[in-house]
Amino acid sequence: MTSLHELLAADRAAQMQTYGRTPVAFVAGRGVELTDSDGTVYLDALSGIAVTGLGHCHPEVAEAIARQAKTLDHVSNLYLTEPQIALAGRLRDLSGFDARVFFANSGAEANECALKLARRASVHRHGRARTKVVALEHGFHGRTFATLAATGQPAKHAPFEPLPEWFVHVPPTDPDALAAAIDDETAAVLLEVVQGEGGVLPVSDELLATARRRCDEVGALLVIDEVQTGLGRLGAWFGFQTTPVVPDVFTLAKALGNGLPIGACVARADIAAAFGPGDHATTFGGGPVVCAAALTTLEVIEREELVRNAAERGDELAAMLRALDDPRITEVRGRGLLVGLVLAEPIANALVDATRARGVIVGSAGPEVLRLAPPLIVSSADLAAIVDAVAGALKDVR
Numbered sequence: 449m450t451s452l453h454e455l456l457a458a459d460r461a462a463q464m465q466t467y468g469r470t471p472v473a474f475v476a477g478r479g480v481e482l483t484d485s486d487g488t489v490y491l492d493a494l495s496g497i498a499v500t501g502l503g504h505c506h507p508e509v510a511e512a513i514a515r516q517a518k519t520l521d522h523v524s525n526l527y528l529t530e531p532q533i534a535l536a537g538r539l540r541d542l543s544g545f546d547a548r549v550f551f552a553n554s555g556a557e558a559n560e561c562a563l564k565l566a567r568r569a570s571v572h573r574h575g576r577a578r579t580k581v582v583a584l585e586h587g588f589h590g591r592t593f594a595t596l597a598a599t600g601q602p603a604k605h606a607p608f609e610p611l612p613e614w615f616v617h618v619p620p621t622d623p624d625a626l627a628a629a630i631d632d633e634t635a636a637v638l639l640e641v642v643q644g645e646g647g648v649l650p651v652s653d654e655l656l657a658t659a660r661r662r663c664d665e666v667g668a669l670l671v672i673d674e675v676q677t678g679l680g681r682l683g684a685w686f687g688f689q690t691t692p693v694v695p696d697v698f699t700l701a702k703a704l705g706n707g708l709p710i711g712a713c714v715a716r717a718d719i720a721a722a723f724g725p726g727d728h729a730t731t732f733g734g735g736p737v738v739c740a741a742a743l744t745t746l747e748v749i750e751r752e753e754l755v756r757n758a759a760e761r762g763d764e765l766a767a768m769l770r771a772l773d774d775p776r777i778t779e780v781r782g783r784g785l786l787v788g789l790v791l792a793e794p795i796a797n798a799l800v801d802a803t804r805a806r807g808v809i810v811g812s813a814g815p816e817v818l819r820l821a822p823p824l825i826v827s828s829a830d831l832a833a834i835v836d837a838v839a840g841a842l843k844d845v846r
């Protein structure tokens with residue numbers, strides 16, 4: 449087998465260097481466990497980045513992928529396929545409202561669809577195109593030009609300016625500023641209910657209710673980005689179900705295919721009607737193989753009651769982290785199995801490395817927040833081992 453050193457050199461020689469790589473190569477995964485090229489076994493408390501909710505290489509998902517790949521692989525969106533239509537029906541039913549679905553291949557593309565739909569819906573509803581979209585500072589919505597512009601992180605904007613100028617950002621803690629920013633030019637408000645990349649920061653019910661009220665007053669769409677928070681992660685099927693608001697549109701991706709690339713934009717039927725044939729399309733979106741994987745993923749989440757497990761284990765994880773005795777910990781926040789350990793010093797990345805050295809994979813969300821997003825199947829015993837490693841890492845990083 450290629451050594452880690454050779455792999456790093458080959459990576460530099462063949463790939464664009466857009467990722468800050470950790471010098472670890474994984475070769476296998478099973479459930480909560482990952483194995484690296486030295487044979488070291490880790491507990492995965494990050495799940496990709498909130499992707500593999502059922503754990504790695506779930507046998508039923510692997511079987512569904514193999515079966516579909518051997519039966520029908522791809523026919524374009526010029527034709528009907530059963531897995532795509534069945535998955536759309538499942539997502540509509542889970543949403544709790546009369547929804548219509550568009551399948552994309554990623555979170556950014558799901559959000560891109562929502563933004564294009566908001567533009568068309570404004571024409572439909574108001575007879576003219578509204579371009580303004582209000583989003584939150586620190587929010588993250590993707591890396592395409594439009595979703596990068598929607599992302600409320602100026603450092604990510606800087607290398608790519610000029611960006612589309614339709615976006616206005618307000619602080620995630622200021623409902624009054626949000627209310628004032630939403631006006632007759634506004635097509636949509638785009639936000640996460642817990643800001644994932646932005647530091648595992650839950651947005652207040654008051655801010656969400658303000659967004660809902662002002663959107664209704666001016667005839668704008670409330671779009672909730674559920675790419676990270678959806679599909680059980682927060683202890684509900686969708687994050688908005690842990691809040692007092694229901695969106696007009698929400699987007700999904702990360703966990704939908706348990707690792708296969710699939711995104712979805714889910715909109716109320718009357719809003720989705722603003723799109724007609726030819727308005728939006730993607731070659732691979734909703735292909736039979738990824739939809740078979742997603743259908744099985746939803747089936748397992750439901751049958752094994754993993755939404756409830758996420759809620760219960762999430763409370764346990766937060767309580768265990770709160771019991772850690774370290775003056776550098778200022779807060780434990782998040783919801784369900786998306787938990788942030790907030791630090792008074794910029795040591796999150798050092799802690800990620802030290803936790804990995806103790807056999808547990810965690811992530812960061814900015815320099816001062818350690819992010820934990822274990823799979824929805826995680827057990828109490830796994831959580832004890834995960835928190836033990838974090839506690840050890842806090843001692844190692846001085």
Ligand SMILES: *Cc1c(COP(=O)(O)O)cnc(C)c1O
Pocket residue numbers: 553554555556557559588589590591640644645673674675676677701702
């Ligand atoms: C990861 C993420 C995205 C982008 O998803 P990609 O699949 O990487 O394009 C968008 N929004 C949120 C909230 C995310 O966490």
